[in-house]
Amino acid sequence: MKLSILPKIIIACVIVVFILWTLTPVLWMISLSFKPYGEWRTPHLLPQKPTIDNYRMLFTPQALQIFIAYTAIIEPVTGPLTRSLIVSITATIIAVIIGFFTAYGASRYNTPGPFVLFFTLLTRMLPPATFLTPIMVYFTTLGLFDNIAGLILLYSATTITYAIWIMKGFIDAIPVEWEEAALMEGAKPLEVLFKVVLPIARPGLVVSGLFIFLMAWTELLFALVLTNVNAVTLPVQISKYVTAVGALWGTQAAIALLGSIIPVIIGYMIQRHLVTGFTFGLVRA
Amino acid sequence: MPERPPRSIKILATLPLNILLNGVLIVPFAIMIYLAFVKWSPLMGINWWEAPFIAISNFQRALSDSRFISALSRTALFVSVVVPLEFILGLVVAYILQSEFIGKKYLVALLIYPLMLPPVVVATVFYLFFQPYGPVNNIFLYYIMGKRALDIYWFLDPTLALVTIIIADVWQWTPFMFLILYSGLSAVPKRLVEAAEVLGASKWRIFWTIRLPLIKPLILIALVLRSLEALKVFDYVYVMTGGGPGTATESISLYIYRLAILYQDISYAAAVSIIVLLIIMIISRVAIYFFIEKR
Numbered sequence: 404m405k406l407s408i409l410p411k412i413i414i415a416c417v418i419v420v421f422i423l424w425t426l427t428p429v430l431w432m433i434s435l436s437f438k439p440y441g442e443w444r445t446p447h448l449l450p451q452k453p454t455i456d457n458y459r460m461l462f463t464p465q466a467l468q469i470f471i472a473y474t475a476i477i478e479p480v481t482g483p484l485t486r487s488l489i490v491s492i493t494a495t496i497i498a499v500i501i502g503f504f505t506a507y508g509a510s511r512y513n514t515p516g517p518f519v520l521f522f523t524l525l526t527r528m529l530p531p532a533t534f535l536t537p538i539m540v541y542f543t544t545l546g547l548f549d550n551i552a553g554l555i556l557l558y559s560a561t562t563i564t565y566a567i568w569i570m571k572g573f574i575d576a577i578p579v580e581w582e583e584a585a586l587m588e589g590a591k592p593l594e595v596l597f598k599v600v601l602p603i604a605r606p607g608l609v610v611s612g613l614f615i616f617l618m619a620w621t622e623l624l625f626a627l628v629l630t631n632v633n634a635v636t637l638p639v640q641i642s643k644y645v646t647a648v649g650a651l652w653g654t655q656a657a658i659a660l661l662g663s664i665i666p667v668i669i670g671y672m673i674q675r676h677l678v679t680g681f682t683f684g685l686v687r688a
Numbered sequence: 689m690p691e692r693p694p695r696s697i698k699i700l701a702t703l704p705l706n707i708l709l710n711g712v713l714i715v716p717f718a719i720m721i722y723l724a725f726v727k728w729s730p731l732m733g734i735n736w737w738e739a740p741f742i743a744i745s746n747f748q749r750a751l752s753d754s755r756f757i758s759a760l761s762r763t764a765l766f767v768s769v770v771v772p773l774e775f776i777l778g779l780v781v782a783y784i785l786q787s788e789f790i791g792k793k794y795l796v797a798l799l800i801y802p803l804m805l806p807p808v809v810v811a812t813v814f815y816l817f818f819q820p821y822g823p824v825n826n827i828f829l830y831y832i833m834g835k836r837a838l839d840i841y842w843f844l845d846p847t848l849a850l851v852t853i854i855i856a857d858v859w860q861w862t863p864f865m866f867l868i869l870y871s872g873l874s875a876v877p878k879r880l881v882e883a884a885e886v887l888g889a890s891k892w893r894i895f896w897t898i899r900l901p902l903i904k905p906l907i908l909i910a911l912v913l914r915s916l917e918a919l920k921v922f923d924y925v926y927v928m929t930g931g932g933p934g935t936a937t938e939s940i941s942l943y944i945y946r947l948a949i950l951y952q953d954i955s956y957a958a959a960v961s962i963i964v965l966l967i968i969m970i971i972s973r974v975a976i977y978f979f980i981e982k983r
Contacts, residue, residue, distance in 0.1 A: 414784050418795070421781050425799055428813045428859065431823055435816065444821035446830065501704040508701025512693035515702040519709070526713055528913075529968060530920040532941035533961035536948045537716035537723060540736055560712035563705070592694035621806035623923050624941070628949060638808045645812055645927050652816055659812040663805050670804025674797060678867055681803075685909050686868060 436656040443652040457653035461661065480640065480658060487637040490551050491619040494558035499612045501559070502566020506607075507600060509567065510574040511582075520567065524683060527564040531624055539628050549631040557629070558619040565618065566611045568683040569676075573607025574600065613673045614680040617666050637662045723958035730952050739955065746959030755935055756960060759943040760967070766850070766939065767918045770857045771911060777858070778865025782873055783895065796870065800863040807860065811927035814856040818842040818928075846936035849929045853937060856924045861914065868910045872903035908979055912972075919968065940964055 435443065436457050438450040461480040508514035526534075538557065539548075547553030577600060585595045601608075623638040630639055641662050644655050670677065678686050693701065719736075724746055728739035750756055781799070785792060802810065818824050820841055829837035842848045876899050884894045900907075922941035925931060931938035931946070938946075944964070947957035 414787070417780065417784055421777075421799065422795075424859070425802060425863070428817055429801075429805075432813050432816070444826070446823070446826040448827075497708075501708060504700040505702070505705045508693060508697060512697065512701070514693055514698060515705055519702075519705070522709070526709075528916045528972075529965060530941055532920065532922060532944045533965050534713070534716060534720070535944060536954055536957040536961055537720035539948060540723065540954060541716045541719055544736075556708075556712050560708050563708065567705075591696075593696050593700075596697065596700075617804065621808070623806070623808045623926070624945065627926075628945070638806055641806075641808050641812060642923075642927050645815055646930060652819070655812055655816060659809040663809050666806060667801060667804050670801065671797070674800070677800070677803070678871055681864060682868070682909055682913060686871070686906060 432656045432660060436653060436660055438653055440653065457657040458661070460651075460654050461658055478635065478640075480637075480661065483635050483637045483640040484661075486551055486634060487620060490554045490558065490636060491616050493555045494562065494619045495612050495616045497555070497559035498563045498566045498615050499570075499608055502563050502570055502611065503601075503604070503608060504596075505563075506567050506570035506574055507596060510571050511579070523564040523567055526561060527683070531561070535624065535628055538625065542629055548629060549633050551634045553629055554626060554634060554636065557625055558622065562615040562618045564683060565614050565680060568685075569611040569614065569680060570604060570607040572679065572684040573604050573610075577603050610673050610676045610680070613669050614676070617669050620666055720958045720961060723955045724962050726955050728955045730954065736954070746956050747963065749956060750960050750963055753960075755938070756943060758935070759938045759940045760964070762850075762938065763919060763921065763940045766854065766857075766921060767915055770854055770861070770918050771915050773854075773858050774862045774865045774914065775907075775911060777862045778867075779869050781862075781866050782870035783899075785870060786873055800867050802860045803863045803867070805860065807923035808927060810856055810860045811924045814852060814859070814924070815928045818852045843929050844933050846933055849933060849937045853921070853924045853928060856928065857918065857921065861917070865910055865914065868906060869903065872906040873899060876902050912975065912979075916968075916972070 431448070434449055437453045437455065438447075439452055439454045439456060442451055463479060505515060509520060542548050542553045542557075545553075547556070581603075582595050582599055585599050586592070590598070621638060622636075623642060626634075626636045626639045627642065630636065635643075641655075641658050644651070644658050648655070673680065723736065723739075725741060725743060726736075726739035727742045727745075728734075728736050732739070785796065816822055820838060824842075825837045825840055829840065840848070842852050880898055880902075881894055884898055889897075920941055921939045922945065925937055925939045925942045926945070929937045931942050944957055944961055947953045947960060
């Protein structure tokens with residue numbers, strides 16, 4: 404596109420405004436997380452006396468006890484952080500393994516049928532809040548309340564949609580002839596699956612796995628409902644700092660940033676596939 | 689490939705998925721339908737399978753529950769504000785970035801980071817952003833309105849509180865629209881646009897008659913997915929306003945959450961959930977008919 408000078412200026416302005424709009428909130432948060440208590444409410448853009456006290460408070464929150472009565476909240480952030488990692492990684496592994504088999508069947512043999520595939524999409528599209536009541540009752544009855552095993556099961560069941568649909572796209576792109584050739588050579592169907600399809604579909608496994616990790620890592624609603632003390636995940640801890648602790652701006656900023664590091668790294672690792680992921684493979688970038 | 693799957697493949701491709709979906713989602717769904725027709729709360733001191741049957745009273749109660757109706761209409765309002773806003777903003781930026789310049793690749797990468805952040809983090813960011821002495825009042829508005837800016841309490845005013853939630857959602861999900869539309873527009877064949885330019889069509893005309901029609905399916909997918917996603921809104925409301933002031937910003941997800949957790953009114957929450965599910969299914973069915981099947 405060739406442009407004359409005036410539209411160019413307008414376009415540059417729009418882009419600059421959009422960049423500012425996108426960057427300002429998080430840049431200000433980073434600055435806030437390094438400000439000492441006295442500077443939180445001042446209009447300075449940069450911390451005058453930078454400090455890491457806000458981060459230290461997250462790991463050794465005794466100082467918080469003055470402000471709050473809840474014991475669950477003042478747990479050091481390492482607990483929720485490890486739990487979030489365990490839950491997200493395990494749920495990802497379960498969803499990717501089951502999703503791989505399902506996607507292969509869906510791509511090659513029309514199993515498990517259009518209805519089940521549609522149902523998986525439906526579980527992802529309808530508001531999770533509508534499933535909240537029975538999940539709570541059911542998990543409590545099974546003894547999975549406040550138990551990370553419950554969260555793992557729930558997350559793998561609700562994110563498997565992405566595993567199936569993203570990987571189906573990758574497997575669809577593998578020529579069927581390769582598998583047929585292997586079958587002709589006398590390989591068993593399972594050998595074909597593990598030795599021919601799996602190695603070629605590995606990028607699909609990685610992309611869907613990272614995407615599912617992102618989804619499990621950021622989930623708040625069910626984590627809020629299904630946890631109390633023993634299974635609090637990082638999003639719940641972040642929300643508790645805001646809803647229950649109150650005016651500790653610097654610490655709130657610090658924990659929010661701490662919770663964004665891993666998802667942003669993963670997001671950029673699968674940047675080219677984000678569109679595919681968010682649209683269940685309906686749109687290929 | 690053989691038409692029918694070998695036994696081993698068939699088992700692997702259906703059994704684990706069925707166990708997971710049945711065990712974790714189908715059984716609760718059945719429980720939800722059961723709960724909607726009984727009267728049960730953990731406070732009643734009996735097990736949920738022993739609860740008394742009360743037929744459709746829960747549903748009758750929901751239809752005359754003004755808080756439920758207003759949460760529903762507020763969520764609908766929210767969706768009909770944020771989705772067009774995000775779409776238009778995303779389209780403008782995606783169109784502008786079609787022109788070539790140095791470092792475009794990095795700029796695109798920079799602009800899409802909000803959609804990688806956990807929504808609860810975005811909610812925290814904007815919660816802090818709109819505090820009385822936060823940067824919006826203390827820096828931006830201070831320059832425009834002076835000292836008066838410090839007296840704006842965003843979360844204490846019903847309208848302003850809703851505005852902050854809308855801003856948070858637009859901030860996080862405009863990049864989603866942008867990314868989809870950008871990749872769609874970039875895929876429009878260059879020679880089509882060049883041919884139209886040679887024939888003397890204006891930029892505006894090329895956009896409306898060539899680029900936009902070509903990415904129409906994409907636009908529909910983006911709008912449908914974003915609307916369904918916006919209907920779920922919970923994180924921002926829960927963290928930023930807690931539904932307040934009063935119940936002025938309560939979304940339908942937050943209302944169900946409150947019914948189940950705060951009021952422990954489990955069977956009523958189940959009935960409300962079923963009504964919401966039905967409404968969304970009917971709307972999406974109608975939308976699919978009008979947008980996809982009718983043409």
